[in-house]
Amino acid sequence: MLSSATLLRSLGIAYQVEEIPRSNSVPDPRAKTALSYGVSTLPNFALYEHQAAVADLVVAGKNVLLSSGTASGKTEAACLGILAKGGISIKEPCQVVVLYPTKALPNDQWERVRSYFANYHTCRFDADNPKRKSEVSHSEVVLTNPQMLIEHLKFSTPFAVFLNNLKFLVIDEVHLYSPFQWSLLLSYFNLIRKKGLNTQVTLLSATLGNPDHLCGVAQRWLGRPFIHVQGKTVSSGTRRYRVTHQVEDLSSFLEKIINAYSEDEGSTLIFLPYKSWVNYLYGRVSNKKVVRHHGSLGVEERREVEQNLRDGTAKVCLTCKTLQQGIDIGHISRVVHVGLPETVAEFWQREGRKGRLPDEGEAESILIPANSWDEGILRDSQRYNKLISMPIEATALPSRSMAATLFDGFYSALYHLPLESETLDIATKLGWLNSSVDFEAYMLGDEKALKVEPTLDGEKLFQSLSFYGFGRVPLLYEGSIIDETSYGEAVRAALPGCILQVDGSPYVVSGWSKYPVAPDPELRIYLKTPEDSPYAGMAEGVRKGMIFSRVHFDPQAVSVKRLRGAFSEVQLRPTGVDIYSATKMKPKKIGWRSVVPTPELPLYTNCFLYEAAGVAEEECEFALHALVHAMREEFSIPLNTYVHMVAINESMARLLLYESSWGDTHLLLSPERLLDRALTLVDMPAEQLLLPRCNQSFETKLNMTKVKDVLTGMVTLITNNNG
Numbered sequence: 001m002l003s004s005a006t007l008l009r010s011l012g013i014a015y016q017v018e019e020i021p022r023s024n025s026v027p028d029p030r031a032k033t034a035l036s037y038g039v040s041t042l043p044n045f046a047l048y049e050h051q052a053a054v055a056d057l058v059v060a061g062k063n064v065l066l067s068s069g070t071a072s073g074k075t076e077a078a079c080l081g082i083l084a085k086g087g088i089s090i091k092e093p094c095q096v097v098v099l100y101p102t103k104a105l106p107n108d109q110w111e112r113v114r115s116y117f118a119n120y121h122t123c124r125f126d127a128d129n130p131k132r133k134s135e136v137s138h139s140e141v142v143l144t145n146p147q148m149l150i151e152h153l154k155f156s157t158p159f160a161v162f163l164n165n166l167k168f169l170v171i172d173e174v175h176l177y178s179p180f181q182w183s184l185l186l187s188y189f190n191l192i193r194k195k196g197l198n199t200q201v202t203l204l205s206a207t208l209g210n211p212d213h214l215c216g217v218a219q220r221w222l223g224r225p226f227i228h229v230q231g232k233t234v235s236s237g238t239r240r241y242r243v244t245h246q247v248e249d250l251s252s253f254l255e256k257i258i259n260a261y262s263e264d265e266g267s268t269l270i271f272l273p274y275k276s277w278v279n280y281l282y283g284r285v286s287n288k289k290v291v292r293h294h295g296s297l298g299v300e301e302r303r304e305v306e307q308n309l310r311d312g313t314a315k316v317c318l319t320c321k322t323l324q325q326g327i328d329i330g331h332i333s334r335v336v337h338v339g340l341p342e343t344v345a346e347f348w349q350r351e352g353r354k355g356r357l358p359d360e361g362e363a364e365s366i367l368i369p370a371n372s373w374d375e376g377i378l379r380d381s382q383r384y385n386k387l388i389s390m391p392i393e394a395t396a397l398p399s400r401s402m403a404a405t406l407f408d409g410f411y412s413a414l415y416h417l418p419l420e421s422e423t424l425d426i427a428t429k430l431g432w433l434n435s436s437v438d439f440e441a442y443m444l445g446d447e448k449a450l451k452v453e454p455t456l457d458g459e460k461l462f463q464s465l466s467f468y469g470f471g472r473v474p475l476l477y478e479g480s481i482i483d484e485t486s487y488g489e490a491v492r493a494a495l496p497g498c499i500l501q502v503d504g505s506p507y508v509v510s511g512w513s514k515y516p517v518a519p520d521p522e523l524r525i526y527l528k529t530p531e532d533s534p535y536a537g538m539a540e541g542v543r544k545g546m547i548f549s550r551v552h553f554d555p556q557a558v559s560v561k562r563l564r565g566a567f568s569e570v571q572l573r574p575t576g577v578d579i580y581s582a583t584k585m586k587p588k589k590i591g592w593r594s595v596v597p598t599p600e601l602p603l604y605t606n607c608f609l610y611e612a613a614g615v616a617e618e619e620c621e622f623a624l625h626a627l628v629h630a631m632r633e634e635f636s637i638p639l640n641t642y643v644h645m646v647a648i649n650e651s652m653a654r655l656l657l658y659e660s661s662w663g664d665t666h667l668l669l670s671p672e673r674l675l676d677r678a679l680t681l682v683d684m685p686a687e688q689l690l691l692p693r694c695n696q697s698f699e700t701k702l703n704m705t706k707v708k709d710v711l712t713g714m715v716t717l718i719t720n721n722n723g
Contacts, residue, residue, distance in 0.1 A: 001333060002264040004241050004364050011256060015241045016381065022237040022362075037084035041118045042076060050231030051077040057227055058168075058200060059085045063218070065174075065203040067211045068231025070352030074204040075109060078170045079116040081202065087167060088120060088140055096120075096141040096168045099149065101176040101325075103127070104302070106143040108327045117141045146177075147467040150184060153191070153411065154463065163191060166199045173325060174214070175205045175345060179396050179641075179663020181467055183403035189221040190408050194417045201226070206352060207345040209392035209636045217399050238355060241366045244379035250370070254338065255285055262289040262315045266333025270318050271350055273339045273370055276582035278318045279545030289315040295322050296501030296545065324349040333363050339370030340377060343638055345392045376687065387690045394636035398667035402426065409433055410462045413452045424452065432458030457518070464519040469661075470604055471519030475502060477527045487519040491601045492551060494525055497577035497593035499535070499542055499549045506542045508533035515599035534593065541581065547590075552576045555647030558656050559600065560609045568607035570658055571600040606666060607658040608717050615653040615706050620646045622682070622702055623710040624655060629691045630678035631669065639691070641665055655714065671719035678711050 008015050032052045034042035037059070047055075050066060051073050057064045058081025066074055078098075082088075088095050098113065100106045103126050114122040123135035125144035136142055153163075169192075177185065192199050201222060208214065215226035247253040254270075258281065261268040272278050275294045282292040291305045291314040302322070308314035310330035323329060324346060332354040341347045355363030369375040377383050405420075409427040412419040427433035435452045454462055464471040464487065471487025473494075483502045485494055494500060498509045507527035516523055530539035541547040557573035579591035612620075624644045631637040642665075645656040659665060681689070682704065 001266050001362075001364075002260065004239075004334070004366055007257060007260050008241065008243070008366075011253065013243055013247065013253070014245055015243050016379075017242070018240050020238040020240055034080055037080060039080055039083045041083065041116050042080055047077075047080075048073060048231065050229050051080065053229045054078065054202070055081040055084055057229070058082060058202065061085075061198075061200065063201045063222065063224055063226045064229060065205075065208075065211055065215050065218070065226050066229045066231060067205045067208045068229075070206045070349070072206075072231050074206070074231070075113065075172070076116075078202045078204060079113065082168045082170075083116065085168075085200075090120070090140070091138065092165045093137055093139055094142050095165050096170070097149075097166060098141070098143045098170040099172065100143065100145055101173050103145060103299075104322070104327055105172065105325060106145065107303075108306070110143060113141070113143060145467075146181065146185065149188070150465070150467045153188070154414075154465065163195055163197065166192065166197055169199055169201045170204065171201070172204045173206075174203045175208045175392075175395060176325070177395070178661035179401070179659070179665060180403060180469065180661040182395065182397050183401045183663060184407055184467055186217070186221040186401065186404040187407035187411060189218065190404075191411055191415075191417075193221070193223040194412070207348050207392050208395065209345070210394040214395050214397065217397050220399055221404065237362045238351075239362060239364050241364070242378045242384065243366065243368045244375070246369050246372065246375045250338075250368075251281070251284070254281055254368075257336070258285050258290055258316050258318075259287060261334065261336075262287050264315060264333075267309055267312070267314070267329075267331060268316045268334040268336060269323060269329075269332050269350075269353055270316060270336040271324075271338065271341070272318060272320055274582070275320055276545055276548060276587065277338070278320060280582060282318055283544055283546075287316075289313075291317050293317055293319045293322055295320075298503045298505070321346075323353065329353075335363075335365045337365070337367045340367070340374050340387075342640065343393050344388065344390050347388060348392070377690075380687075383688075383690060390633070390690065391636045393632070393638040394668075396635075396637045396641055396663060396665045396668060398664050400667070401664045403662050403664060406430070406432070407465075410454065410458070410465070413454055414462075419452055427458070430458075431455055432461060460521065461519060464521050471521070471523070473523050473525055475500070475507075475525050475527055477502075477507060477529075482527070485525070487523070488603055490523075490525060491572060491574075491603060493549075495551055495574050495577060495595050497534070497549065497595065498551065499530075499547065499579075500527065501545075502527070506530055506545070508535060508542075515601065518602055519604075535579070538581075546582050548580055548582065548587075550578045550580065551595075552578050552592075553645065555645035555654060555656060556649065557600070558609070558645065558647070558654070560607050560656075568605065568658075570603045570605060570607045570656075572603060573600050603658070605659045605662040606664060607656065608666075608714070610655040610657075610710070610714050610717050612653045612655070612706075612710055612713060613651060615648075615710060616703070617646050617648045617653070619702050619707045620648070620653050620655050620710060623678075623707045623714065624657065626678045626681045626707075627657075627674075627711060627714055629681055629689075630674055631665075632691065633681070634673050634677040635668055637665060637668070653710075655710070657714065657718070666718050669719055671715055674719070675712060675715045678715065679708060682707055682711065 031046040033044045035044050050068050054064050054066050054077040068074055106124050120140040122141040123139040125136050125142050125148050211228045215228050219225045278292050278294055293305045306329050335350055335354045369378050405423050409423040413433055433452055434455050466472045469486040469488040472484045473490045474481045475483045494509055496509050496511050500507050510526045510528045513524040530542040538547050551574050554573045554575045559571040561569040574595045576592050576594045578589055580587040581590045628642050632639050642657050643660050647654045
């Protein structure tokens with residue numbers, strides 16, 4: 001195996017190195033095996049302690065959350081427990097449902113899981129399987145994703161297969177779900193409870209920041225306790241190199257190491273911060289052993305890349321986020337981080353992709369600074385160690401989410417189930433449910449005397465609901481639907497003039513069928529090829545992924561309709577689409593197109609609008625970044641949980657802070673702790689911070705008294721709006 005120490009020295013690169021010992025988590029040869037549980041379809045190797053613990057709990061009828069490192073056999077533990085428990089009847093569909101957060105994961109694990117359940121019919125239920133409906137109706141075991149589940153519950157016969165026979169539910173990679181998505185999953189738990197099913201639930205995760213909290217929230221909605229099993233990381237030893245200074249010509253340096261690693265006997269994953277960087281470097285390196293993998297590529301191209309990595313045909317893969325999860329890509333001996341990941345969880349997910357078995361020999365990882373902030377962290381061992389030792393980001397989920405409450409109200413009204421008074425009260429005030437009661441019958445104990453139905457607005461909103469947000473909007477090219485996107489993503493990234501990637505091919509948005517006042521099932525988005533668009537002169541760059549777009553909003557025009565508590569209808573006014581070129585890895589704005597007309601487009605989320613007089617934009621930005629960083633450091637809430645905008649006129653500053661995924665995260669915050677931590681961060685020198693600070697160049701010009709006043713006002717606003 002090529003030594004990165006030798007390579008870095010030959011290129012004149014300064015680095016520090018640390019030795020990470022191999023994992024001590026090795027199965028005891030005397031431990032239980034699958035055969036110990038009477039299961040012959042799983043490999044009969046000695047089980048890890050956490051695998052046996054999960055199997056024992058499932059056999060005992062318990063609900064389990066297993067948090068364990070990558071490649072520690074989580075899937076095997078869940079399958080073993082189900083098979084050992086038994087009770088799966090032949091020809092009763094959907095007794096075992098396994099949920100994955102993406103389509104790629106069930107495709108990847110399909111053959112393995114099917115072999116474990118070899119005595120039963122197993123199918124994949126997803127949009128890529130055209131025979132999915134007929135297969136589901138006679139498959140005891142179903143691998144699917146939550147979007148398919150939600151669509152089935154909304155449009156299929158009430159309590160059809162996904163509820164009638166459900167005995168075991170497994171949810172994989174639970175740390176990847178947003179608060180909004182967890183709200184939908186929790187409402188599904190509540191349906192299971194109301195139906196009176198004794199479904200056993202097993203949750204799996206490699207990087208979960210708050211497992212005990214998640215167990216408590218899940219128990220509240222399912223009505224039965226969860227037991228947390230903490231496994232151990234399984235890995236070989238690692239030699240980790242930290243490049244301590246920014247490389248002057250980063251592009252040229254990366255090309256050199258890519259070519260060097262392509263000749264190595266082991267395979268290398270290189271994680272880059274942006275898809276445009278992946279596309280740029282892939283285009284620069286003409287090497288058949290170098291491949292790329294990201295979400296804008298077609299399904300078949302991604303599968304081919306994964307197979308090439310498994311069989312050793314490909315030696316270097318350039319990627320962003322798509323290979324952080326547990327897709328099988330064979331033996332990876334080296335991981336390269338270009339830039340520090342956005343979250344601690346991402347760092348450990350990436351690190352877990354290499355050296356996944358203790359007997360694979362030593363692996364390597366290399367951390368390369370992409371900017372001055374990375375450089376400051378990587379050359380300071382103390383700051384670097386503090387950063388990677390921070391608690392993993394939490395699954396930010398309050399025990400009583402309004403989102404989950406409302407979804408539960410929709411489902412209960414649709415399926416004529418008992419409805420809690422609080423849920424009915426909230427949904428009625430929002431105008432989403434109507435109720436009528438025959439008081440005489442109700443007083444005599446007839447529960448059916450209370451009739452609850454969605455209003456016209458509520459029905460419209462519910463039908464537009466998807467696992468990714470309110471509304472799934474069809475994308476049409478030459479009159480045919482070629483894909484769909486969420487309503488929220490359409491507002492943020494699919495306005496006229498935007499560049500989109502659909503199954504690996506670039507398109508330009510030519511128009512919308514209408515500008516709705518709410519998520520609208522009649523909305524359609526029309527696409528053209530780059531050659532037929534206003535960007536025809538740069539079509540080649542668009543096709544290579546080197547030209548991309550970003551929507552620009554007018555923060556001054558933002559309006560907020562407070563619906564109840566912190567839940568709001570946020571009106572965003574797009575004013576234009578900025579066009580960028582990344583031909584030199586540093587995006588440069590090269591054009592702009594106005595959005596005409598400039599509609600106000602609503603998003604349903606938690607929103608906080610704060611106004612202050614006599615405050616500079618830089619002071620507002622500084623305060624907002626201190627606020628979201630305090631949420632991360634004090635409460636482990638991910639930095640990308642909130643989106644912010646700032647608008648300044650002659651007399652007034654307007655600060656908009658809203659949840660990127662509606663989930664009532666503010667309910668987790670303590671105002672005293674949040675404010676204390678934020679004020680501490682404001683006063684802390686930049687060289688002591690663990691997370692990047694906005695507008696560092698303005699620090700000497702800021703009025704810190706005003707910054708702290710803004711912080712105090714924002715914390716008060718957020719924590720006083722608990723619904």
